[in-house]
Each structure stands twice: as structure tokens, then as C-alpha cells.
Amino acid sequence: MHELHFAVPMAGAVICTLNTRHDSAMLSVLLRHSEAKVIFVDYQLLEIARGALDLLVSTESKLPILVLVPESDDSSQTTITSDTYEYERLLASGHTEFSIRRPRNELDPISVNYTSGTTSLPKGVVYSHRGAYLNAFATFFLHGMGSMPVYLWTVPMFHCNGWCLIWGLTALGGTNICLRSVSPKAIFQNIALHKVTHMGGAPTVLNMIVNSPSNDRCPLPHKVEVMTGGAPPPPQILLKMEELGFGLSHLYGLTETYGPGTSCVWKPEWDSLPQDERLKLKARQGVQHLGLEEVDIKDSITMKSIPADGKTVGEVMFRGNTVMSGYLKDLEATQEAFRGGWFRSGDLAVKHPDGYIEVKDRSKDIIISGGENISSVEVETTLFSHPAVLEAAVVARPDDHWGQTPCAFVKLKEGFSVDAQEVIKFCRDRLPHYMAPRTVIFEDLPKTSTGKVQKFVLREKAKALGSLSKWKE
Amino acid sequence: MHELHFAVPMAGAVICTLNTRHDSAMLSVLLRHSEAKVIFVDYQLLEIARGALDLLVSTESKLPILVLVPESDDSSQTTITSDTYEYERLLASGHTEFSIRRPRNELDPISVNYTSGTTSLPKGVVYSHRGAYLNAFATFFLHGMGSMPVYLWTVPMFHCNGWCLIWGLTALGGTNICLRSVSPKAIFQNIALHKVTHMGGAPTVLNMIVNSPSNDRCPLPHKVEVMTGGAPPPPQILLKMEELGFGLSHLYGLTETYGPGTSCVWKPEWDSLPQDERLKLKARQGVQHLGLEEVDIKDSITMKSIPADGKTVGEVMFRGNTVMSGYLKDLEATQEAFRGGWFRSGDLAVKHPDGYIEVKDRSKDIIISGGENISSVEVETTLFSHPAVLEAAVVARPDDHWGQTPCAFVKLKEGFSVDAQEVIKFCRDRLPHYMAPRTVIFEDLPKTSTGKVQKFVLREKAKALGSLSKWKE
Structure with a gap:
């Protein structure tokens, strides 16, 4: 990936790096959307890439050329099929006198x-x-x-x-x-x-x-x-x-x-x-x-x-x-x-x-409870200050009475044990009452490959819980 | 000068800083050439600036407005004539709501x-x-x-x-x-x-x-x-x-x-x-x-x-x-x-x-002696390695026989005494014979205000010495 950040723009092309955690379905969507001409694939991800190409075949999309970066430089250890290039061999077939294709305009995409x-x-x-x-x-x-x-x-x-x-x-x-x-x-x-x-x-x-x-x-x-x-x-x-x-x-x-x-x-x-x-x-x-x-x-x-x-x-x-x-x-x-x-x-x-x-x-992570704005970040910061908490994320749980209430998803450190009531009390001692979570769920947090908590997943979960309050007329 | 580097471009104008060692004659030439609208003058340079403006008057050129930066913020200590502004007072008369005049094009002059x-x-x-x-x-x-x-x-x-x-x-x-x-x-x-x-x-x-x-x-x-x-x-x-x-x-x-x-x-x-x-x-x-x-x-x-x-x-x-x-x-x-x-x-x-x-x-400092290129820098480096030498500059002295010969201008450190022959021998011991100076002159070196030796002055001096060799037919 490092070499390609130079080679691709210098060849006059645009580099599109793909998340290594995508599955074949997502990969096929992005390959089609980006209209990639060539896909360079690390050996660890070859199956996922092949799966994506199969999906493209099934939708009659144009296929990118696949170039495999094998585990070892010794290419005899790699199985190369007829429709696949091997990275080092491809490089070796290049021309040393190739002159860099610089962008025509500095605002051209890189x-x-x-x-x-x-x-x-x-x-x-x-x-x-x-x-x-x-x-x-x-x-x-x-x-x-x-x-x-x-x-x-x-x-x-x-x-x-x-x-x-x-x-x-x-x-x-x-x-x-x-x-x-x-x-x-x-x-x-x-x-x-x-x-x-x-x-x-x-x-x-x-x-x-x-x-x-x-x-x-x-x-x-x-x-x-x-x-x-x-x-x-x-x-x-x-x-x-x-x-x-x-x-x-x-x-x-x-x-x-x-x-x-x-x-x-x-x-x-x-x-x-x-x-x-x-x-x-x-x-x-x-x-x-x-x-x-x-x-x-x-x-x-x-x-x-x-x-x-x-x-x-x-x-x-x-x-x-x-x-x-x-x-x-x-x-x-x-x-x-x-x-x-x-x-x-x-x-x-x-x-x-x-x-x-x-x-x-x-904007979408703010929780509005009884007309008050609650910063999920502030509640999370308080949760992190609890000695047993390893990870925490707070999202809105829909509520018939309050509109929304704060719902905390918490992962505890190994060897620690603490219940929801204790966590809620800990927050109430440190935050305005309305900001403290009403719900605490202990579980591993879903994350993106760059380590961001996927709050949209947690929001779906909180929504599925339904309202905590009963509607009072 | 520091403040004006921001104020002038932000007013939509172009800043032209002038060498503080110029005399009135040079200053008047540059003011006319640059078509300066305003000149900001430090109190130490006021007489030189006034001299330049007098010269502009005598050539019927348009005069820039003079703004004096006085020695003391207490402006009562400064004599301001009717055609002169005083810096702090001028600033005080400005509008705080002035909006920055940004360049229309990033290639506009600053x-x-x-x-x-x-x-x-x-x-x-x-x-x-x-x-x-x-x-x-x-x-x-x-x-x-x-x-x-x-x-x-x-x-x-x-x-x-x-x-x-x-x-x-x-x-x-x-x-x-x-x-x-x-x-x-x-x-x-x-x-x-x-x-x-x-x-x-x-x-x-x-x-x-x-x-x-x-x-x-x-x-x-x-x-x-x-x-x-x-x-x-x-x-x-x-x-x-x-x-x-x-x-x-x-x-x-x-x-x-x-x-x-x-x-x-x-x-x-x-x-x-x-x-x-x-x-x-x-x-x-x-x-x-x-x-x-x-x-x-x-x-x-x-x-x-x-x-x-x-x-x-x-x-x-x-x-x-x-x-x-x-x-x-x-x-x-x-x-x-x-x-x-x-x-x-x-x-x-x-x-x-x-x-x-x-x-x-x-290009113009290279010395060509008997068809050989001599880098004045290399000769100077050798001169600098002599313990008695404080400053040194080498230029070409015209020569009837060799075309040019290296001529060294040297300033000695205080308390040191050494003659031309000794300097020449020192160089001959360390450089190819043709590169060693043929002439050594002890004096203070003329410099620009940024500390560069003014070689064109030395070249004139070396030229005035005439040829060292007699022309042999």
C-alpha cells in the first residue's frame, strides 16, 4: 500500500484504498462504484477479493485486473491463476524509462x-x-x-x-x-x-x-x-x-x-x-x-x-x-x-x-431528554472515570415520557464486576441527574476498523429496547 | 517592520522593505522605481529618508507619505512636521471594523x-x-x-x-x-x-x-x-x-x-x-x-x-x-x-x-588562470584555515600572461601579524600551485548589510592594480 501511494498517482491514476475489514459484498459495491481498473490484494485478503469479483461477475459488471501481493517474495510458493498477476513479477515487466505522468492541474484527484x-x-x-x-x-x-x-x-x-x-x-x-x-x-x-x-x-x-x-x-x-x-x-x-x-x-x-x-x-x-x-x-x-x-x-x-x-x-x-x-x-x-x-x-x-x-x-449523537441537550461525550467521560470501565458509549433510547433517555453500553475491565445500578449511581454523583444513564448494558462495543464505536448499531439496539417510561397523559 | 508585514498585505497593498544601509541617493532611486505610496521610517533613519524625499522633489517625482516610527511611544518627544504622520497616532485613527482585503488571486504580489x-x-x-x-x-x-x-x-x-x-x-x-x-x-x-x-x-x-x-x-x-x-x-x-x-x-x-x-x-x-x-x-x-x-x-x-x-x-x-x-x-x-x-x-x-x-x-566569481578554473570559494576556505585570518575574499586580478590570477583580500584577527608571502606559502602548501593567491592585500572587507562581501568592489580594486606579469611575446 505504501509503494502504491507513489506508483498509482505517478502513473497518472487515482488511488482508492479500501478498508481491510470489508466483506466481499461491501468490497464489490465499492469496486463497482469507484470503477476500479486494477485491484492490488494482499494474500491475507485474497479470498474476500475473489468473493467480491464473483459478485461483480454475477451482476455483469466490468472486472478489475487482480494483482496479488503474495506472502513471500518467493513466488513459487504462491498459486497464481491465469486471471491474476503477481505483484513483483508485474513490476519486473515494467519499463525503467517510464516518465512520471504528473497531474495536468493541481486540483486533479489523487x-x-x-x-x-x-x-x-x-x-x-x-x-x-x-x-x-x-x-x-x-x-x-x-x-x-x-x-x-x-x-x-x-x-x-x-x-x-x-x-x-x-x-x-x-x-x-x-x-x-x-x-x-x-x-x-x-x-x-x-x-x-x-x-x-x-x-x-x-x-x-x-x-x-x-x-x-x-x-x-x-x-x-x-x-x-x-x-x-x-x-x-x-x-x-x-x-x-x-x-x-x-x-x-x-x-x-x-x-x-x-x-x-x-x-x-x-x-x-x-x-x-x-x-x-x-x-x-x-x-x-x-x-x-x-x-x-x-x-x-x-x-x-x-x-x-x-x-x-x-x-x-x-x-x-x-x-x-x-x-x-x-x-x-x-x-x-x-x-x-x-x-x-x-x-x-x-x-x-x-x-x-x-x-x-x-x-x-x-449532531446525531446528541441526546435530547425532557428538552435538555445531553452530550453523549460528557456522559462517556464520566463513565471512563469509573475504575472498572474499559470502554463506554452512550446513545439515545427513545422514551415516551422524556423523548429520549441516555442509554450506556459498557465493557468492563477483566476481573471487574459491577452492576447497572452502581454505574448509574456513580454517574448521578458526578453529573446533573438528567444526564446520568437510565439504562446500562454490559457488552463488547461494535467498532469500525479505525477504532470508532459504531453508534448507529448501538442506537438500533437502544431503539429495540422500547420506552423505559410509560406514557402518562 | 514586523507589524507592517501583516498590515500592508492585509490592506491589499504590497510591502517593499528597504535596506537600512542605503543612502539617500539609493533610497530615492528605489522609492521612485517602486512607486511607493507610503514610507514608514524608523527614527534612526529619518534624516536619510528626508534626504531621499528631497532628491525626489528635485526630480519632480511624486512623493510618498512619510510615517515616522518615533524612538519613544511618548510622541511629545518627537518633532513631527506638517507633512509627516506619526505611526501610533496614525494607527489610533484607523477603523477597527476594517475588513481584510485578501488577494483576488493567490499569485497576486505580496x-x-x-x-x-x-x-x-x-x-x-x-x-x-x-x-x-x-x-x-x-x-x-x-x-x-x-x-x-x-x-x-x-x-x-x-x-x-x-x-x-x-x-x-x-x-x-x-x-x-x-x-x-x-x-x-x-x-x-x-x-x-x-x-x-x-x-x-x-x-x-x-x-x-x-x-x-x-x-x-x-x-x-x-x-x-x-x-x-x-x-x-x-x-x-x-x-x-x-x-x-x-x-x-x-x-x-x-x-x-x-x-x-x-x-x-x-x-x-x-x-x-x-x-x-x-x-x-x-x-x-x-x-x-x-x-x-x-x-x-x-x-x-x-x-x-x-x-x-x-x-x-x-x-x-x-x-x-x-x-x-x-x-x-x-x-x-x-x-x-x-x-x-x-x-x-x-x-x-x-x-x-x-x-x-x-x-x-x-559564475562571475570564478577565476580563470592559464585556462584553469579556480573556485574562489576553495581558496577562501584555505585562507580561513590559517589561524591569523579573520576574513578573506578572493577575486580575479587581470593578468597579461595568465589572463587572471587569484588576488586575496584578508582581514587579520586582532593581535595577529603575518605578511603576504607567508599567506601565499600557506596556500601553496595546501592547494595546487596555480590556485594559490599571487597577491594578498590586508584590509577591512566591504560588505552588504546582510554580511555578504561586496566582491564587485574588490574586483574593481584588483583591476586597478594592473597586471602582475609582464606580457611576454
Whole structure:
């Protein structure tokens, strides 16, 4: 995948990386939608790819050429059928004098990234050469990267083209450390072995690290800078990561903004604040990066900027070079996303008096109970502060009386036991009464491959539970 | 000057910073050529500015409005005449609701920089908004700057808009430390006081630092990264700077390339090389920065790339976003500079097998003696290795027999005494015979305000000496 990020654009084509967790059905939908001409397949995913091609045959769609990246360079160990190319052999048949097909226009597409599914319908987000170049620059700064960084990939490369770092690390003379599967042991070992300087980490990965058994850990060779995003990191996890010797930066963005668009840039004067205040500040989404023209919080109807009072909620909106060109073959969704001249994130946030933004929730994740807005993020943060809680997600449960009530899905740490009443009481002691969950369900949380909790799955479950209150007339 | 770098472009105007060492005559020429509408003048330069305006009056040119930046904020101490505004009072009369006049096109000019005169005729180099933005990004990386650097200005801000760092440092939340006059004592004191992390330094400034009396020095709070350029730094100075605790990066570029265009990016494997090899590598100009499309060494006639053999000499050529838009009101010079589709630097260089470039000389600084090319830089490097030599510059002296012979201008360190014969012998022991100077003149070297030796002045002097050899038929 790393090599293809260079080879495909240099051949004048557009790279479309596909989520390695898709099944054959989803894969066939995306291959058809993207009109892929060639599909490069890692040996571990060959069966899924073949399944997708079979489905394409059955719908009489045009088939892409399949190129297999085999387990071993020794191709005698791989079974190649007549309709399949083998990667290294294909490369060997190329012309060394091939001259790079540069984009005719800097706004030409370089990649398509299908949104990874916190909703169930992926959309093809188009990036341009210009945007990718500028986002690589901007991402260096978010990471505080100098010359020749050593980067550990735990966030998949297919996710937003690795925030454009696949291209960017090469420009910096960097080293890429890749893992076939992410585990705390592999993370610690690779950091020590390769003297990793920077890594990305979804909340799930951070959670994995801080809850790892001590014999899976080894000492860090130096402070390792970790960029996290996806969801505001719970303060408890931030704190434990720092205790382990990681430096944590909190980034925020969407596939549509080439990955990170804002960063909670740390001010030196905050170092001397009490711990709880520091952690609260660190959970903010912060300020826009240098590749964007502007990030603002606006009233989604009037398009007016909301006041920087830390209270008024508006929608996070982006504009600039590192905002997608649009959704592939979906003019309607593109127009809707850019209605009013800004890219509308669907995230609800406040702006603090110092200009730092803080995301309160996804529009669709907000819970409205008895007319009061409840930020699912705030309830989750409280749940995370319970010593027995490993993972938590809060969604709306429909309610005949209140409209909605907060419903918590919780995964406990191994060896811990606690019941719903205890969890509810814990929250009521720490939150306004109406914000505490009315329902607590203990189970493993469904996640996307980038570690985001699939709230739409949980919302369906909460809906199926029916109303908690009886309707009183 | 720092404030105006923001205010002028945000008012929709173009900033033209003028060299603070110009006299009234030169200033009047540049004011007329640039058609400046307003001139902002520091109190120390008021008389020179008034002299320039008087000259404009005498040629019946249109006069710019003069705005005085007084010594003290207490304006009662300043004498303001009726035709002069006072800076703070002018600001106070502005409208707070003024909305920024953004460029209509990103290629609109943001600044004009008059080349500072290694030749005697300044040309107005035009920068664009797009180029300035990208050069700021690229310069961060050359400097290894992260969030909130503390930058000490020893290279004047009027020089290439401070390599676009005036804008860039603000984007990084940086701190600017400015000096009214540059001295080793002031440099060391400000580094210690403000915990300076980065600074620029022309060769003269480095020379000043390494030759400073020890009681002018104070310990550095941490490693201070110094970016040097203008001329390849002599190895002896590089070494002494490192001993003092500075980290040195060697940059190369021209006003026409927004300042630095290449950097001698240091490879970790070079750390273990013997000292003389390390110093030789460090004096290379290196590889292009990330804001440029391409830097190449080409045959200036055929425009073909020269082989990367470390021997073949060609001309350094640039293309990309951080190359000037052109020379103001000088189509002929612009066309000549871009002949063949590349910006032609006039510098002669080789390309090493690893792709790093090494500048041998300015085309016009090369000395041709008996048909052999002599790099004045190589002779200067040898002169610098003499313990008594503080400064040295070598130019061609016309010669009836050899065509040209190398003529050295040397400034000795205080308390040292050495004669011409000794200097010549020192060089002959270390260089091919034909490369050693035939003439040595001891004197202070004439310099531009950015610390470059004014070789055209020395060339005139050498020419005036006449031929050393008698013409033999």
C-alpha cells in the first residue's frame, strides 16, 4: 500500500484504498462504484477479493485486473491463476524509462477514500494533489515532526491516506514501521526496536496501551509523540499515557478534511495548572491547522459565527485547501455537505474565549431528554472515570415520557464486576441527574476498523429496547 | 517592520522593505522605481529618508507619505512636521471594523525585495502570496521548527522578508527577538535571556560569534539551531560554532528563490565520519526544500542536467512556487533570468552521486588562470584555515600572461601579524600551485548589510592594480 501511494498517482491514476475489514459484498459495491481498473490484494485478503469479483461477475459488471501481493517474495510458493498477476513479477515487466505522468492541474484527484462507516452508507471522498501536498505539510506540524522521523502505523494507511503522511514521511526522509496486527506487545516492541518517534493512535489503541499487562510493555527509548483523534480522549486515558512516557496531542477532523483539521495546541502556561484542568484543556479540539483557510463554529441555519463564550453550541464548519473536492458521483450529497459555502461537519461544538473549539457531540449523537441537550461525550467521560470501565458509549433510547433517555453500553475491565445500578449511581454523583444513564448494558462495543464505536448499531439496539417510561397523559 | 508585514498585505497593498544601509541617493532611486505610496521610517533613519524625499522633489517625482516610527511611544518627544504622520497616532485613527482585503488571486504580489547589491544595480524581486505561504512552510523544515519557537533576528527582516519567517513564526506561535545592532555580546545575552531556540546567521555573524572575547559570551540554555547561508561556511567556523553549542544548518538560495532553496540535510550515518569529512559534507548546499518543484544543475547552454559525478560543473537552476514572479518593471531581466524555462541562479555547482549539490562559485566569481578554473570559494576556505585570518575574499586580478590570477583580500584577527608571502606559502602548501593567491592585500572587507562581501568592489580594486606579469611575446 505504501509503494502504491507513489506508483498509482505517478502513473497518472487515482488511488482508492479500501478498508481491510470489508466483506466481499461491501468490497464489490465499492469496486463497482469507484470503477476500479486494477485491484492490488494482499494474500491475507485474497479470498474476500475473489468473493467480491464473483459478485461483480454475477451482476455483469466490468472486472478489475487482480494483482496479488503474495506472502513471500518467493513466488513459487504462491498459486497464481491465469486471471491474476503477481505483484513483483508485474513490476519486473515494467519499463525503467517510464516518465512520471504528473497531474495536468493541481486540483486533479489523487485519491478516493470511502468513509469508513459510522454511518452505513460509505461515500467516496475525493482528495486533490494540491490538498494532499498541503495536508502533508500541515500534518508535520500537528505532529511536531522534524527531519527523518520514525513513524509507527497503528492507524491504518487506508484511513485518509494516513492523513497524507504516507507521502509526507517520504518527503521528510522518514521511516515507516508497519504492523500486520496491532497489539500492545507489538507496539511496545517496535517502539523499542526501531526507536519510534511518532505514532497515531485511535482511542481504542490508547485504551489498549494503558490497559496492557505490564509484561507486554517495555521501556520507551525516549518520549514518543502520539497523535490521537476520532473521539475526544477521556482524561483518564490521557493521564495514563503520559505516565507511560507518551506525549499526547489531540487532533480532530473527518475523512472529508483529509484527516486532522484542528489540534489542541498546548500552551506552556497550562503546564502549571492543576491536573484536572490540564486534562480538560487537553480534551479540546483546539485550533485549525496551517493547511486550512478557516475552521469556524456556526449556526447551521443562519451561517453566523457563534459567540466565543464556551457555551453556545454550533456546527463545526471548514473551508480551505484541505477540504475534500466532493463525494464521487454524488452531486446531491456534495451540495448538501457544502451548503452555505462551507463544509458542514455535522459535529456540534462550542468556541472558548481563547478561540479553541470543543466538540460536544455529533449532531446525531446528541441526546435530547425532557428538552435538555445531553452530550453523549460528557456522559462517556464520566463513565471512563469509573475504575472498572474499559470502554463506554452512550446513545439515545427513545422514551415516551422524556423523548429520549441516555442509554450506556459498557465493557468492563477483566476481573471487574459491577452492576447497572452502581454505574448509574456513580454517574448521578458526578453529573446533573438528567444526564446520568437510565439504562446500562454490559457488552463488547461494535467498532469500525479505525477504532470508532459504531453508534448507529448501538442506537438500533437502544431503539429495540422500547420506552423505559410509560406514557402518562 | 514586523507589524507592517501583516498590515500592508492585509490592506491589499504590497510591502517593499528597504535596506537600512542605503543612502539617500539609493533610497530615492528605489522609492521612485517602486512607486511607493507610503514610507514608514524608523527614527534612526529619518534624516536619510528626508534626504531621499528631497532628491525626489528635485526630480519632480511624486512623493510618498512619510510615517515616522518615533524612538519613544511618548510622541511629545518627537518633532513631527506638517507633512509627516506619526505611526501610533496614525494607527489610533484607523477603523477597527476594517475588513481584510485578501488577494483576488493567490499569485497576486505580496512583496518586492530589492536585491541587496553584490552587483551595483538592485532589481525588484516580486514575491506572491502563494509563494510566501509555501516558503514559510518550507523554511520551518529547514530550521527544524516545531510549535512556538523563539527566533533571534540577526539576518535583517528586510532581507527576503526574513525568508518568509516573519509570517511563518506567527503561524507557529513563535516569539521574535530583535536587535538594533548585532554584536556577539547582544547575541549571547539575548539567547540566554529569552531562551532562543533558532536564529539565522550570515557568515559574518558566525565569524563574529566564534571570534568573540570569552567575557562577551554566556552559556547557552540549550542547543541553539543556527541557519547560515550566503556563502559556504568555512569548515573552521562550522567546527567552532559546534564547540560553542550551536547546531548549524547550511542553507543556500537567492533573493529570487525567497531566500533558502536548498539545505544540506544531515544524514545520521555521517556522524561517525572523521571530522574533516564531516565538515566537507556540511559545506555542501545539499538538497532542495519542500516548497520547490525542482532544483537542478544544468549546462547553461544545452539546458541538459549535468551528471551526478561530483566533478562536472553546471549552473544551479530552480523552478517551482517559491521562485520569484519576476523583476518589477524589468521584462528583459525577467526573461533573461528565466531563459529556458528555469530560473538561472548564475551559481556554478557540481552534483554529487548522492544528489547533494555543492556550489563552486558565482559564475562571475570564478577565476580563470592559464585556462584553469579556480573556485574562489576553495581558496577562501584555505585562507580561513590559517589561524591569523579573520576574513578573506578572493577575486580575479587581470593578468597579461595568465589572463587572471587569484588576488586575496584578508582581514587579520586582532593581535595577529603575518605578511603576504607567508599567506601565499600557506596556500601553496595546501592547494595546487596555480590556485594559490599571487597577491594578498590586508584590509577591512566591504560588505552588504546582510554580511555578504561586496566582491564587485574588490574586483574593481584588483583591476586597478594592473597586471602582475609582464606580457611576454
